[in-house]
Amino acid sequence: MPHILVVDDEEAIRELVRRGLQLDGHTVELACDGADALDIIASRPTDFDLLLTDIRMPMMDGIALALTVGRDYPTLTILLMTGYADQRERAANLELLIHDVVTKPFSLAQIRDAVTDALAARKAA
Template identity: 65%
Template structure:
């Protein structure tokens, strides 16, 4: 079962996404910012997908994606944002991020995006 780390500073969004993708049998961990996510990745390792919001306090999703791609090259990264300017910032990350999903999204949208990202993930 794929392991997914969900990172979003909004608890309601973390819980919504966690419930949605748990429906597909994924093992879920959550973090509220990039710094906490990096701690979880370092301590627990072996995640298949990092699903992170872009705009967060402490460490944003772009800084997290860059650090995660450097330290965990097999990790597939999927970004989420509700802001057009953040989506533009993420467009330069095509080499490390699988895709950017725009909020608001439906449960079906996020489940499809996660399934697609996991289907194309890098294997070491």
Template identity: 65%
Template sequence: MSRILVCDDEQTMRAFVARALEMDGHFVTQAEDGAHALEIMAASEPGFDLLLTDIRMPVMDGIALALNAARDHPRTAILLMTGFADQRERASDLDAIIHDVVTKPFSLADIRQKAGEAIAAGRPVVAA
């Protein structure tokens, strides 16, 4: 199945999402902030099929992570999650690089479906 990097500063949320995705047979790696996620991505071969990240985190937030990941790992699909309406609005300008924004709280079924859709769709192609 797919290789997925889950990034969230809340350990319980990371574990919840990882468990949900592992139910579908995906290989899941976890990171506690954007800087750690970028380190993992840089050291990982062949790379990840999906980056699933919270928007609001310390050290490096999900928006900065998404921008860096899109630049350095163009084949990785990106899915954001947030429980804050203002953070969702911040992500609205990222349509060219992200698949979607998932609103917390969500169910296991919801996150499994959204991740599957993002992986199937792949990375958005930006017209030159």
């Protein structure tokens, strides 16, 4: 089953997404910010199929994380999420690095569908 790293500074969001994705049989790990996520990915660079990250976070935001991961781990599929229109606009310039941007708030069904779509695109590539 796919291995997903979920990155968000809000614990409630991380847990909600984890529970939803586990319903689909995915293995899910959590990180609280971009710096934490980079440490996890660097320690096991081939373990993850998808990086699902919030854009607006302290320490290292999702845009900086996506840029670094895209450069250092180009086969890792990246899916962003945000509740801020200006952050979504910032992500528009990353279409070559990311699969999509999911708008918060989202339902469990919406995030599960977005992840399924991103993983399907990864297989097709």
